[in-house]
Amino acid sequence: MKVEIRHRCSDFDTYRAARVKSLFNVESGADFALDVDLPIDDGDWSLGVVVGPSGSGKSSIGAKLGSAYAPRWPQDLPVIDAIAPGGDFNAATGALSAVGLGSVPTWLRPFQVLSNGEQFRATLARLVCEAPEFAVVDEFSSVVDRQIAKVGAGAFAKAWRRTGGKAVLLSCHYDILDWLEPDWVFDTASGQFERGRLWRRPRLEMHIHQTDWRYWPLFEPHHYLKLPRMIAARCYVATIDGEPVAHLAVSTRPGLVEARACRLVVMPEWQGAGVGMRFLNAVCDAWRRGENRYGKPMPTLFHTSHPGLASALRRDRKWTQVSAKLHGDHKGRCRESVAKSAAKAGKDASGAAGYGGHFRAVQGFRYLGEAVCAS
Template identity: 35%
Template sequence: MPRLDFVKKTRIIRSPRVIQLEGMFGLASEKNSRQQWTVDMPIEKDEWNVGLIVGPSGCGKTSIARECFKNEIVGEFNWYQQKSIIDSFPDEMGIKEIATLLSSVGFSSPPSWLRPFHALSNGEQFRVSMARAMAELPGLVVVDEFSSVIDRTVARIGSCAIAKTVRKRGQQFVAVSCHFDIIEWLDPDWIYLPATNEFRWRSERQSRPPVTLEIINVHRKAWELFRKHHYLDSTIQKSANCFVALVDGQPAAFTAVIHFPHKQSPSFREHRTVCLPEFQGIGIGNALSEYIASLYACRKKYTSVTGHPAMIQQRAKSKNWMMTRKPSGVSRQKGLEKNGKRRIASSSGRITAGFLYCGPRREKEAREFGLI
């Protein structure tokens, strides 16, 4: 992009109040308000995926973005008032592709996918809007007021998930924001600061800031905070042993474990794992799941069956899990008929995969939790 010099003029209507204001502060009588910018943003000189225009309010971020990226700025999407958000995605997209895209930007709550846009929280609306922008604008996407309407925890974690998705899809994304706290999380390839007309490439990729999890053993009543975000039913077994991961003292993810009393090969089984929407997209749920597995595996086999596409994909690549059953629809026994014959019921076509934990064991931590 070459060096740009442009002027923005706004007509001033000289009302009685405007005339009074001019007199109070000694302002010259003008027909137009005039703003001028000189922009040097050489983004065509190198390959990139993520850019950031950042600065305080009034420095010209939006005006510069509109001048430099006239046709790529994302506006307000039209969403169905009654239909699910997934029905607003392009018709040519299959449901698996939509689910993968939503999960990749950190919106991994299938129950929330069923709701219309207006029924989502601000954080959920932010992420689903980013997913739709990537779906409808496969080239360059420019988002003004990026992360402005959400709290800073959601903004930082969401920035990390979105940037990761952009790079994976080979797209280009420019965030326009007044918040400097997203820089480390968005990890842009370049930054432009309109207030000083400073442009700089960031030649080395940086790892996102570390997230410290505090994992505590909790009563199963803690499930009430997470249950509505689980993709299956919202029940939990009374025998479940439950754990919560805290981020800065806030509940972020939940895992429950039950004992599976098989005659030949008794084991422990992951019963429920949920990460709250505000913390999705950076692997907190998977980290908690694997940590709990490493505790219970000190005693017996630890298994898990999941139907969540993102979790199946992550575990299929992980060295800590071995797939014991490929993704498939399975049948299960549901009891005996009166005549003594077994009654078989299918899983309603739901695709699940089975896994065995084969990663490191944490015996010291397992003892601290009283598990051995």
């Protein structure tokens, strides 16, 4: 594909304009010309990137390829209602989770009140959900923190490839290329075109630490539920380059028949990087091998209401789904049961609390591990 760009504007002859021409030996600033050869007509690609410094012609190249994707967002609706409003609810939540915007409270806010990073991911989620055959995205990742930009780019790339469409991303940042793993890249600074998946996503080295609840205040604002801390739980925190990125608490069911994991939180800037499932599986696998304070191998039970996490657990062969409820149990009966148990143990039952009483759909999964799945 041959792309010819010819821009022209007025050639001003004001005093300052004339002085600039004289000082820097520039005859005119009225013309901009660029000829580009993009061998992408064969259609055998999914993701392409035009990268280079500002003013080097990226937007002009994108305009020749197609209109830039710039959806309008309603100011009186939350993000969850603005994405594919006539489509499937699970498709919208799946797209949000797929690009790393997994913080559920964010879904309930209008687009204009979101942070730059949240707006960036929300727009990508909408693009993934709408899934056009061809899309051009200008200023890709230009206005967000570089960590969010890189992880968000990687999350978008994985989600976009599943749509089967073609997207050209225009960006002035080179640090996203390895995360995107594009099929081709054109660099407007050097004029060089490269193709063939020459980029590879960096491997994240994650360390897991066993601790108590001291790190929970850091993660709690990003958890989609507000519940008391689990009784007699041990907490685990995952770090990357010394930075806390994920949290999980693990306790046991009566009789030590199995473990129960809860309070899984991945920090927003790391959502979409695959950290959550990798962390959860690593902790549950350790308990499956008996690496816990009881020295006893146990399977792990895990419940979630998050549709994106539930879908990920169903796709993972190490997990099996064991339950699905549309609402919680009767809270009053649960309170009575807790009070009776406390009374039998000779404890004060006046402040017994009940669990349940909600209308939140909850899905249960059990971690079986590699050995059981392979047998």
